[in-house]
Amino acid sequence: MIDQQVSLRGGAARIPVRPRTGRLLVLAAVFICAACGLVYELELVALASYLIGDSVTQASVVLSVMVFAMGIGSLLAKRLRSHAAVGFGLIEAGLALIGGSSALVLYASFAWIGESRFALVGFSLAIGVLIGAEIPLLMTLIQRVDRQDAGGTVADLFAADYVGALVGGLAFPFLLLPVLGQLTGALLTGMVNAAAGGALVLWVFRRDLAPCSRWLLILVNVSVIALLATATVLADDFERAARRAVYGDEVRVAVQTDVQEVVLTGTGRSSLDLYLDGRLRVSAQDEYRYHEALVHPAMDGRHARVLILGGGDGLAAREVLRYPDVRSVTLVEIDPGVTRLARTDPALSALNAHAYRDPRLTAVTADAFNWLRAGHAGYDVVISDLPDPGITASTKLYSAEFYGLIAEALAPGGRLVVHGGPPDTRPRTFWTVEASVRAAGLSTRPYGISGRRSGFAAGPDRTTDRTKAPHGWGFVLARPGPRAPALGLSPRAPKLRSLTEGVLAGAARYAQRGRLPEQAPSTLVHPRYWEEP
Numbered sequence: 184m185i186d187q188q189v190s191l192r193g194g195a196a197r198i199p200v201r202p203r204t205g206r207l208l209v210l211a212a213v214f215i216c217a218a219c220g221l222v223y224e225l226e227l228v229a230l231a232s233y234l235i236g237d238s239v240t241q242a243s244v245v246l247s248v249m250v251f252a253m254g255i256g257s258l259l260a261k262r263l264r265s266h267a268a269v270g271f272g273l274i275e276a277g278l279a280l281i282g283g284s285s286a287l288v289l290y291a292s293f294a295w296i297g298e299s300r301f302a303l304v305g306f307s308l309a310i311g312v313l314i315g316a317e318i319p320l321l322m323t324l325i326q327r328v329d330r331q332d333a334g335g336t337v338a339d340l341f342a343a344d345y346v347g348a349l350v351g352g353l354a355f356p357f358l359l360l361p362v363l364g365q366l367t368g369a370l371l372t373g374m375v376n377a378a379a380g381g382a383l384v385l386w387v388f389r390r391d392l393a394p395c396s397r398w399l400l401i402l403v404n405v406s407v408i409a410l411l412a413t414a415t416v417l418a419d420d421f422e423r424a425a426r427r428a429v430y431g432d433e434v435r436v437a438v439q440t441d442v443q444e445v446v447l448t449g450t451g452r453s454s455l456d457l458y459l460d461g462r463l464r465v466s467a468q469d470e471y472r473y474h475e476a477l478v479h480p481a482m483d484g485r486h487a488r489v490l491i492l493g494g495g496d497g498l499a500a501r502e503v504l505r506y507p508d509v510r511s512v513t514l515v516e517i518d519p520g521v522t523r524l525a526r527t528d529p530a531l532s533a534l535n536a537h538a539y540r541d542p543r544l545t546a547v548t549a550d551a552f553n554w555l556r557a558g559h560a561g562y563d564v565v566i567s568d569l570p571d572p573g574i575t576a577s578t579k580l581y582s583a584e585f586y587g588l589i590a591e592a593l594a595p596g597g598r599l600v601v602h603g604g605p606p607d608t609r610p611r612t613f614w615t616v617e618a619s620v621r622a623a624g625l626s627t628r629p630y631g632i633s634g635r636r637s638g639f640a641a642g643p644d645r646t647t648d649r650t651k652a653p654h655g656w657g658f659v660l661a662r663p664g665p666r667a668p669a670l671g672l673s674p675r676a677p678k679l680r681s682l683t684e685g686v687l688a689g690a691a692r693y694a695q696r697g698r699l700p701e702q703a704p705s706t707l708v709h710p711r712y713w714e715e716p
Contacts, residue, residue, distance in 0.1 A: 198328055198387050198388065198390065199386070199387070199389070199390070200387065202328050205328035205387055206325060206328055206339075208383060208387050209321060209324055209325045209328060209383065209387070210325070210339060210340070210343040211343075211379075212321070212379050212380065212382075212383040213317075213321055213340055213343040213344055213347065214343045214344075214346060214347035214350070215347060215375065215376070215379040216275060216278075216317060216347070216376060216379060216380060217343065217344040217345070217346075217347030217348045217351065218347040218348065218350045218351030218354065219278075219279070219282065219351060219372050219373070219375060219376035219379075220278070220282070220310070220314045220317075220348070220351070221347075221348040221351035221352050221355070222282075222351045222354065222355050222359065222368070222369070222372045223278075223282035223285060223310050223369070223372070224245065224246070224249060224310070225351075225352065225355045225356075226282075226285060226286050226355070226365060226368070226369045226372075227245045227285060227286075227289070227303060227306060227307060227310075228241060228242045228245050228246075229355075229360070229365065230286050230289050230290065230365055231244075231245060231289070231299070231303050233444070233460055233461060234289065234290070234293045234299050234461065235299060235300060235303070241303070244303065244304065244307070245303065245307050248304060248307040248308055248311060249307050249308075249310060249311035249314070250311065251311065252307065252308045252309075252310070252311025252312045252314075252315060253311045253312070253314055253315030254315060255311075255312055255315060256311065256312035256313060256314065256315025256316040256317075257315045257316065257318065257319055259312065259315075259316060260315070260316035260317075260318075260319040260320055261319065263316070263319075263320060264319065264320065264323045267320045267323040267324050267327070268324065268384050268388040268391050268392060269384070269392060269396045269399070269400060270316075270320055271317070271320040271321065271324065271380065271383075271384060272380055272381055272383075272384035272385070272400045272403075272404070273399075273400070273403060274313050274316050274317065274320065274380075275317075275376060275377060275379070275380025275381065276377055276380065276381065276400075276403045276404050276407045277313055278310065278313040278314065278317075278376060278380075279373040279374065279376035279377035279380070279407050279408075279411070280373065280377075280407045280410065280411070281306065281309050281310060281313065282306075282310050282313075282369065282372065282373055282376065283369055283370050283371075283372060283373015283374065283376070283377075283411045283414075284369070284370070284373065284410075284411070284414065285306045285310070285369060286365045286366050286368075286369040286370075287366055287369070287370070287414060287418075287421065288302055288306070289302050289303060289306065290365075290366065290422075290425055291421075291425060293429070294424075294425035294426075294428040294429050295425075295428055318340060318344070321340060322336060322337070322340060324388065325339070325340065328387070355368070359371075359372070361441065364418075364439060366418045366421070366422060367415055367418050370411050370412075370414050370415045370418065371411075371415060373407070373411045374408050374411045374412060374415075377404050377407045377408050377411070378404075378408065380404075381400060381401075381404035384400060385397065385400055385401065385404075426446070429461070430446055430448050430456075430458060431448055433448045433449050433450055433454070434446060434447075434448050435447050435448060435449065435450075435530075436524065436528065438520060438524075440518050440519070440520030440521070441518075441520070442517055442518040442520065443459050443460040443518060443520075444458075444459070444460050444461070445457070445458070445459060445518075445520055445521060445524060446458040447524065447528060447530070447531065449467065449530065451530050452467060452529075452530045452533045452534050453467055453468075454467060454468075455467040455530045455531060455534055457496060457531065459521070459570070462570075462571075464496070465496055465498065465534075467530075467534055470498055470534070471680050471681060472632065472656075472680075472681045472682075473632075473656050474498045474499055474501070474502050475502060475679050475680065475681055475682040476630075476632045476656060476658060476681075476682055476690070477499060477502075477566065477568060477600060477602055477656075477658060478499055478502035478503055478566060478600070479502065479672055479673070479676055479679065479682055480600065480630070480658075480660055480670055480671065480672065480687060481564050481565075481566060481598045481599070481600035481660060482503070482506060482564060482672075482673050482676065483598075483668075483669065483671050483672055483673045483676075484563070484564075484596065484598060484673070485563045485594075485596060485597075486503075486506060486508070486509055486563050486564045486673070487508065487509065487510045487511070487563055488510060488511050488513075488561060488562050488563050488564075488594070489503050489509055489511070489512045489513070489562065489563065489564045489565075489566065490512075490513050490515070490559075490562040490564070490565045490566070490592065491503065491512065491513070491514045491515070491565075491566045491568060492515050492551040492565065492566065492567045492568065492569060492580075492589075493515070493516060493517075493551065493567065493568040493569040493570070494514060494516065494566065494568035495514070495516030495517075495518060495521035495522045495525060495546075496521060496525050496531065496535060497514075497522075497525040497526075497531075497532075497535030497538040497539055498534065498535050498538075499566055499568045500512055500514055500535065500538040500539075500541075500544055501535045501536045501538045503564075503566070504536075504538055504541050504543060504544065505677040506673070506675060506676075506677070507675075508675060509543060510543065511543055511545065512541075512543055512544045512545070513545050513547060513559075513562075514544060514545070514546045514547065515547045515549055515551050515554050516546065516547070516548060517548070517549065517550050517551070518548075519548045522539070522546050522548070525538075525539060526539045551569070551580055551585075552579055552580060552585055552588070555585070555588035555589065555591075555592055556588060559592055560591060560592050560593075560594070561592075561594045562592050562593060562594060562597060563593075563594050563596075563597050563598070564597065564598055564599075564600075565589050565592060565593060565597065565598075565599045565600075566599075566600055567580075567589070567599065567600065567601040567602060568602055569581075569602065571604055571612075572603070572604060572612055572615075572616060572705075572712040578705065578710045578712055579707055579710075581601075581603075581615075581616055581619060581705060581712060582619060582704075582705050582706050582707050582710070583619045583620075583622035583623050583704045583705065583706050584623075584706060584707050586599070586601075586619060586620050586622070586623035586625065586661075587623040587624070589623070590623050590624055590625055590663060593662075593663060595663075596662070597662065597663070598660065598661070598662045598668055599620070599625065599660070599661045599662065600658055600659070600660050600661075601616060601620060601658065601659045601661070602656070602657070602658055603616035603617065603629075603657045603658060603659050604616065604657055605631070605655045605656060605657055606629070606631045606655060606657035606693070606694050606697050607631075607633075607655045607697055608655075610697045610698075610699050611699060611702065612712055613629075613631075613657045613694075614629075614698065614699045614702045615702045615703070615704070615705055615711050615712060616657075616659055616705075617629050617659050617702075618701065618702040618703065618704045618705075619704040619705045619706075620659050620661050621661075621704070622704035622706075624663065625661035625662060625663055626661060626662060626663075626664055626665060626666055626667040626668070627659050627660065627661045627667060628659070628660040628661070628667045628668050628669075628670050628691070629657065629658070629659050629660075629691070629694040629695065629698075630657075630658055630659075630660065630670055630687065630690035630691045630693070630694050631655045631656060631657040631658060631690055631693045631694040632655055632656055632686070632690050632693065633655045633693065655693065657694055670687050670688075670690070670691055671684060671687060672684060672687070
């Protein structure tokens with residue numbers, strides 16, 4: 184204690200290396216801890232966006248709470264400066280344990296409790312406080328090993344901190360996430376964090392530690408690393424158990440592609456469910472009602488060339504290919520993992536009637552927005568079967584600019600159909616889609632059908648509770664020119680299971696009865712979609 188107080192007043196710390204080497208070791212610890220800290224932040228943002236949705240909101244919550252908590256941590260660290268070495272060691276051990284286990288606990292709270300927002304805020308606060316306490320203590324430690332003016336010390340610390348954050352920020356999406364996954368990546372990051380913080384204190388500053396402090400740090404760091412290592416070994420078993428809790432006991436396929444998590448459940452074609460990032464996208468029990476309503480009204484007219492945006496499951500293509508006079512179908516899907524499953528999975532390929540084997544179908548792996556900007560044109564029908572507009576990543580695909588690109592891709596007399604979300608439970612979103620289509624110079628005919636089952640292709644509700652009250656599916660049929668397209672079926676339409684002219688007449692009334700006052704269109708610089716309650 185006396186040695187520490189003397190060091191704070193200007194004496195050098197008793198370290199086993201030269202002062203310059205000690206300084207470099209402290210800066211190396213700053214670099215590693217900063218990289219780990221940013222990985223924890225990005226992990227929280229990524230997992231919250233997946234589990235809760237609306238990535239802009241979740242990123243704002245995580246980052247704002249963390250920055251606030253970092254200020255609190257910096258203030259609290261003032262009380263630890265006289266015990267800087269042991270304080271820093273304990274803080275890094277706590278940060279490693281909390282940050283490393285954050286993804287595991289968030290996923291567990293979502294899987295078994297059904298709510299992860301409170302856990303998200305709690306982890307953001309705790310991690311922020313601990314990160315904020317690092318710099319004041321490191322400032323004290325580095326001045327004790329190599330006296331330098333305060334300005335130079337701060338510059339060196341922040342340089343190492345920012346470069347470490349850069350490395351952590353790049354390592355997360357390009358290394359940790361694709362190679363290790365969210366759970367294992369966070370756990371291994373925690374182990375690295377604990378090892379770096381513990382090694383710095385227990386080696387460089389070991390002579391400044393009382394025997395009880397030294398053994399306390401050894402015990403704490405070994406325990407933290409052992410806990411994180413055990414969790415890493417059990418991560419696969421935990422993930423399988425959590426996935427069963429979320430999706431049920433019949434999970435057949437679960438893959439993390441470069442774009443999203445894809446899960447197939449069910450034992451065969453009749454019981455198949457397809458989930459994309461936790462959202463129920465396809466249910467074999469009633470998907471035909473959605474896809475018939477999406478595709479066939481748009482096919483009333485010339486339909487030799489058809490463009491499908493999204494729809495990598497092949498189910499919209501299945502309906503289009505039922506018309507023998509269709510000459511070519513181009514399907515643009517961003518995730519090759521989905522199209523691969525649609526080709527090869529026995530249940531899914533049977534459900535889409537092996538659409539990918541049809542020589543008329545050409546599948547393109549691309550972002551729909553960028554693909555349209557390349558200048559493709561001459562399509563009689565464009566079918567937009569994309570993720571819900573409430574999902575932030577899809578917002579640009581429901582913008583007026585996107586529909587302007589589609590309008591340029593349409594042949595004279597061509598038609599566009601857009602899935603716009605349920606008009607009954609999310610009317611503001613649906614009528615914003617309709618206003619955005621009109622802003623592109625297209626005349627619209629909204630329609631919708633009631634749904635028997637919640638979750639399917641309709642929004643951010645990720646529940647697997649199949650007894651919830653049903654909602655509807657809303658669509659916008661559009662074409663260039665001043666007159667709205669007629670809502671009907673082609674004389675060449677195949678026999679349909681759920682759609683008739685009478686159903687379509689009711690579909691127009693179903694959408695219109697919930698019409699809202701004029702909505703502003705959504706644009707790239709002013710997106711207007713959000714998750715409605």
